[in-house]
Amino acid sequence: MAMKFEKKGDGTYLLDVCGYVCPHPQIYAKKSLEKMSEGDIVEIILDNPSSVETIAQMCDQVGHDVMDKKTEGGKIYLKIKKG
Amino acid sequence: METTTAVDTGQRKNQIWAFIVTGIMILISFAYYKVNVYYMYLIAYIWFGFAYGMMLQYGRFCFASASRDLFAAGVPRMAVGILVALTFFSLIQATLASTNMSTFHPAPFGIHTLISGLIFGVGMVLAGGCASGSLYKIGEGNGTSFLAAFFGLCIGQAVFVDVTWFNFLVPQKWVDAAVVNAAARNIPVEKMTSSFDTYLAGYVWNQPTLQLSHTKAISEALPGAAKYFIGDSLLNALIPAALLLIVIYAFYSRKGFMKKRAKAKGGATGFGDEIAGIWNMITASKRTTIMGVIIGIVAGLHIFVMKGMQIKFGVANFGELLTRMGHAADTSIKGTVFDPGYWYITSQEGQLGGWILDKLGWNMRDNIFFGVNNGLPDPWRNPALWMSLGIVFGAMVMARLSNEFKFKLPKGELIVWGLMGGILMGVGSRPALGCNIGAFFIRVAGGDPSGWLYGTGMVGGAFIGVKFFNWWSERKMAKEMEAF
Numbered sequence A: 001m002a003m004k005f006e007k008k009g010d011g012t013y014l015l016d017v018c019g020y021v022c023p024h025p026q027i028y029a030k031k032s033l034e035k036m037s038e039g040d041i042v043e044i045i046l047d048n049p050s051s052v053e054t055i056a057q058m059c060d061q062v063g064h065d066v067m068d069k070k071t072e073g074g075k076i077y078l079k080i081k082k083g
Numbered sequence B: 001m002e003t004t005t006a007v008d009t010g011q012r013k014n015q016i017w018a019f020i021v022t023g024i025m026i027l028i029s030f031a032y033y034k035v036n037v038y039y040m041y042l043i044a045y046i047w048f049g050f051a052y053g054m055m056l057q058y059g060r061f062c063f064a065s066a067s068r069d070l071f072a073a074g075v076p077r078m079a080v081g082i083l084v085a086l087t088f089f090s091l092i093q094a095t096l097a098s099t100n101m102s103t104f105h106p107a108p109f110g111i112h113t114l115i116s117g118l119i120f121g122v123g124m125v126l127a128g129g130c131a132s133g134s135l136y137k138i139g140e141g142n143g144t145s146f147l148a149a150f151f152g153l154c155i156g157q158a159v160f161v162d163v164t165w166f167n168f169l170v171p172q173k174w175v176d177a178a179v180v181n182a183a184a185r186n187i188p189v190e191k192m193t194s195s196f197d198t199y200l201a202g203y204v205w206n207q208p209t210l211q212l213s214h215t216k217a218i219s220e221a222l223p224g225a226a227k228y229f230i231g232d233s234l235l236n237a238l239i240p241a242a243l244l245l246i247v248i249y250a251f252y253s254r255k256g257f258m259k260k261r262a263k264a265k266g267g268a269t270g271f272g273d274e275i276a277g278i279w280n281m282i283t284a285s286k287r288t289t290i291m292g293v294i295i296g297i298v299a300g301l302h303i304f305v306m307k308g309m310q311i312k313f314g315v316a317n318f319g320e321l322l323t324r325m326g327h328a329a330d331t332s333i334k335g336t337v338f339d340p341g342y343w344y345i346t347s348q349e350g351q352l353g354g355w356i357l358d359k360l361g362w363n364m365r366d367n368i369f370f371g372v373n374n375g376l377p378d379p380w381r382n383p384a385l386w387m388s389l390g391i392v393f394g395a396m397v398m399a400r401l402s403n404e405f406k407f408k409l410p411k412g413e414l415i416v417w418g419l420m421g422g423i424l425m426g427v428g429s430r431p432a433l434g435c436n437i438g439a440f441f442i443r444v445a446g447g448d449p450s451g452w453l454y455g456t457g458m459v460g461g462a463f464i465g466v467k468f469f470n471w472w473s474e475r476k477m478a479k480e481m482e483a484f
Helices: A024-035 A049-062 B002-035 B037-058 B063-073 B077-098 B111-127 B131-139 B143-162 B172-184 B195-202 B216-221 B226-265 B271-283 B286-313 B318-324 B346-359 B368-374 B383-401 B413-429 B436-446 B450-481
Strands: A004-009 A012-016 A041-046 A065-072 A075-081
Touching (some): A004 B450, A012 A024, A024 A041, A024 B063, A024 B450, A041 A049, A049 B063, A049 B077, B002 B037, B002 B383, B037 B131, B037 B286, B037 B318, B063 B077, B063 B111, B063 B131, B063 B436, B063 B450, B077 B226, B077 B271, B077 B286, B077 B436, B111 B131, B111 B143, B111 B413, B111 B436, B111 B450, B131 B383, B131 B413, B131 B436, B143 B195, B143 B346, B143 B368, B143 B413, B195 B368, B216 B226, B226 B436, B271 B286, B346 B383, B346 B413, B436 B450
Parallel strands (some): A012 A041
Antiparallel strands (some): A004 A012, A041 A075, A065 A075
């Protein structure tokens, strides 16, 4: 098991933290957003429901935009634009 | 269309599982009742555990998350939820205490409480959940939490209370005091063999207990019920909780909120905006805050029901009922088993670990923890253990209903973190005689300041754990970014 943080294109990133439990998904989400520039977009894939609440509130406080959230096959997909 | 059908099938499967688990719990309860009406006592624990499990899962209620997410992500959601729960629980505790319906008892107060909390705090961050959080996460199918709970809270804790490995840490004056204290309590020497026994009998038993309503100053100044509401609830829980909310707001929420507020108003902000900011922080995660309120109320109701059971059956401990039913071998030499009378987590898991090791041939009854105080009942007759199982199954039902259940086997580094964290939690919950629930939540709400001491230790431990994980994840991120 390993986390993946990839640059998918110009200003778009993918963070895959499936298999990880608290606090890893939220720590990696925070760190990946810190590495990005304003306006960049990251898609985060995770399967730890508890982390989603924390990531959503972190985005709200800091000013990032959670553009999309969906659940499929036990995995949660978040699309976040750095604000 | 195919995707929709697959989703529907998955949801239906989850709902069926939720009904199956609930049905099994109902059947188990009926079976116990049929065997003996005294098992009503145990059934009460099952269903309060079940309710806790559902609420913890729904509210993502984890004490590890409270301080960890503050330090790691600047998110106050869980800290707020816990303080809200504490507020409601303390008011109900005061009501119960004033009507002589409380089962609460304060714990010995000393530096050991802080140290114990510190160890527990590091452990809960590494394990990814506190003692109660790990149980609800097992219900979600989380294998790392299972490792932490089984090898740390169950086996680790049982080993810790029975070994002599830590004798080098025990000063001679504790050894001497332990002999005197044990003799005064008629404890046979063969029941006092471990390092933990010497610590318990030689040090902890000599520490004072403190409950604000019982202090001379407060009980004289406030006779009657007021001492519980003002001493235990207002002074020990409500005011500190309110101050903490303000501090958390100032450090973690205020800046972002006021920035948005100033932008929206197009000008200066005032005191009213600060109040709005605090309210916004409290209501930011409605599911957590609402569950905080309900958990606080249910935890109070739990005390009321257990006290009612004790009055109904004329006992002070379930061990007496076990003895009446012919299971005296389950109990300690005092005829007791672990029966807190309220929400508690770790001791019963230690009993499960102790029972397993005992069955494997390790004498687990030659210590104070099992042999003198808590007994070693068969797991199916262990009331508090049923509460823990109730938490697991209640959380499982809620996770199934929310389509959030997923088996996740622990892999790679998570095995290491789960084991290390679990063992630290197991060890960290013993010296203070409790965990995030028993040593912090219950004590603070009951008017015992040692709860705050344990909580301070937990927060300090969480800070250390977060520092470690920050360093660890930074290394991994840097490696990933080499390819950019």
